[in-house]
Amino acid sequence: MKLNRIEWWAMNNPVRGWWQQRVEVPRLLALGGRCDGATALEIGGGQGLGAQLIQQKFGADQVLSIDLDMTMCRRALRRTASQGQRHIAQADCTQLPLADAQFDALFDFGVLHHVPNWQSAAAEITRVARTGAQLYTMEMYRDFIQHPIWKRVLTHPQTNRFDHQEFIACWQQLGWRLTGQHRLTQGMGWSTFVKT
Ligand SMILES: C[S@@+](CC[C@H](N)C(=O)[O-])C[C@H]1O[C@@H](n2cnc3c(N)ncnc32)[C@H](O)[C@@H]1O
Known part of the structure; x- marks a missing residue:
């Protein structure tokens, strides 16, 4: 599901970038460690900062960042235009046009709560x-x-949502081992996994 105007603004301004860079990335690094040399996939990459941070802070070699919204992809492309090994594409994370077993690192910066059938996306990420x-x-x-x-204020799918434990349990059922978790509030958290 694409963002409404308010969330679009919230996701495309320097405060979002600051929070992602200063709070989310350090937290994920503390929980899951780096992924040096990885071929990485980011779903719902938005304005494109995530792809940049995945290389600069996590150490990935190549990043493919996909987003459902072509307007977001264009913004990300502008940020990424002159950078090698960073690719932006329009795609739906519930139907990834990608071959099986090709990524070493997978990133979800606040995307699956926008996806009505998020379990399908989790299965695709696993594939x-x-x-x-x-x-x-x-x-x-x-x-x-x-x-x-x-x-x-915001527009999200309202049914089939999840809490921290249900989210983790879904990944575990798909064969992922939990390596770290942190719930900031009842409404928000981080988790990291390794595929077994
Ligand atoms: C809340 S924004 C987060 C953007 C970015 N990851 C960030 O942290 O700033 C959610 C993003 O997911 C994208 N999105 C929503 N549903 C999607 C889907 N089914 N497949 C791929 N991207 C999707 C939206 O277009 C939007 O850019």
Whole structure:
């Protein structure tokens, strides 16, 4: 599901970049470690900062960043135009046009809570991940999405949402071993995994 105008603005400004760089990336690094030399996939890459950080801070060699929204892809392309080994493409994370088992590191910076059938996306991420791949996630949970204020201001799928434990359990059922977790609030958390 694409972002509404308010969330579009929230995701495309320097404050979002600051939070992603200063809070989310250090937290994910502390939980899951680096992925030096990895071929990485980022789903829902948005404005393109994630792809840059995946290389600069996590140490990935190549990054493919996909987003459902072509307008987001264009913004990311502008940021990435002159950088090698960073690729942007329009795609739906529930139907990845990618071969099996080709990525060493997978990144979800707050995307799956936008996907109505997020379990399909989790299965697709699992399909394209190699054995031993690292998975890094930051997600927003049911308590945030269904909070009366955020429900009014933002547009998210309201059914089939998840909490921290349910999110982790889904990945574990798909064969991922939990390597780290941190729940900031009832509505938001980070988790990292390795594919077994
Ligand atoms: C909340 S934004 C997060 C953007 C970026 N990851 C960040 O942290 O700033 C969610 C992004 O996921 C994208 N998105 C939503 N549904 C998607 C899907 N099914 N497949 C791929 N991207 C999707 C949206 O277009 C949007 O750019």
